[in-house]
Amino acid sequence: MRIGFIGAGKVAQAITKGLIDSGITAAENIIASSPKQDHLLLTQISKLGVGTTFNNKTVVKESDVVVVCTKPNVVSRVLTEFSSDVSKSHLIISVALGVTTKTMEKALPKNTRVVRVMPNTPALVRMSASVYCMGSSVIETDAETVSKLLTSFGYCEEISESLIDIATGLSGSGPAYVFTAIQSLADGAVKMGMPRDQALRLAAYAVMGSAKLVLESGQHPDSLKDDVCSPAGCTIYAMHLLEKRGFRAALIDAVEVATLRTKELGDFKV
Template identity: 55%
Template sequence: MESSNTSASDVGQTRKYVSEDMTIGFIGAGRMAQAMTKGFVTTGIIKAKNITASDADPRMLQFIKEFGVTTTQENKEVVYKSKVVVIAVKPNVVTKILKEVKEHVSKDKIVVSIAAGVPLSTFEQNLPPGSRVVRVMPNITVTVQAAASVIAPGTSVQLNDSELVRELFQSIGICEIGSENLLDAVTGLSGSGPAYGFIAIESLADGGVNMGLPRDLALKLAAQTLLGAAKMVLESGKHPGQLKDDVCSPGGTTIAAVQSLEKSGFRACLIDAVEAATLKAQELGSKNK
């Protein structure tokens, strides 16, 4: 798997594959599409005037229109206007959408799917032969331009297609290129992972309140602590186990806390959570083939 730690702030220096006049369209203007649009426009990698979005729900179009993009209720219009077409609808309507726009998907377009659990084969079977399809698994932290995404290229992608899509997603977080057989596990780890983090923050804050801290202070301390720990892992290059050891002084407070976590099965709980989410992703994927 190819990795990249490029941050949104680095986009201006790393733009290589996404041209200044790149056009992108969203079929489906829900939360993820809105967050991605905000990120693309904020970082400047895509101009608002070059983004078109469609949705059957006028409310979604009103929300995404606030970023200055063009909106429509015609999915075909999105395909017609866009070099990169992002399929951002619920998995159960993907096939219907693909059949609707099929005749407008030419070989000069890149189709990007963020529909969870829908395999590349579904796209390639329902679009013209040779269609350039890339599947992406981002997560909800795209909302704050801190997404963790993995992309998997289809069988007909052309030279640099994957790099172009990765460059787009690097503007809203970090992105890696992998194979499709990894995406269910990616879903279990980073796709569902923000929920695990939210529970950890809430629980740490509860612990602080239990020990006498005001709720608002405990919550801020818990969130900032996990943010800082994550930044240390990403930026130091050290294994998290080593960083943990660095904090644990002999006979100190942290090693006592670590012992308590081990007794409670903290590691096993997280491992089991990733496994459960991965198995569920596999189950959902089998239903969308």
């Protein structure tokens, strides 16, 4: 499978690394493009062994699957630019924030097969949480192809397009929330006297292990939290403080504003 990336930023690099590391395709079967002013991005992604070009049309001509990884406000222009090179054999995937399948289909030839995807950066370590929704002209095997690509670097689910902006605010932006939590937990330990590198490791493993326990135990997170909170113990004192500081409400608000901003970005026009 020949895969092309329009845009060579962090998301494209993360997905590319995941695809190569999983063996889903070889580096020589991947090509990425970027504007000349962003040539440093091509330099970075080329270190993975993939081909690079400044010409988007070249990417389309040399690929079976084209992944659009540009900013949302230029997606329509970019799609229109290479639309004449799109054939029935192409599958066009967009990871651009807020850009709907209808917007993609409008800019491309009639009956073009399009898919909207939202991965996240843990694709770099093959632990992405991705969601996708299918356009109106996909064929029977396209969902299988997309699932195969996404599961090569993590977990994926097909969802309704009406939910994909919410997923962006949750799992798309979620790593940033978690990275901040890990840093903050480590800062607390450093404040109390623990070396920085040790504090970061313990914080990261605490988060990773907790997530694994949620997924594998089948228990509700509140139940798992209660298991840690002994009567009059240190954890319940800490939880009381987090509740007073609005810990849960802050995370709920974060997902909400990220979702709304995703919708705003999708409404931008060229």
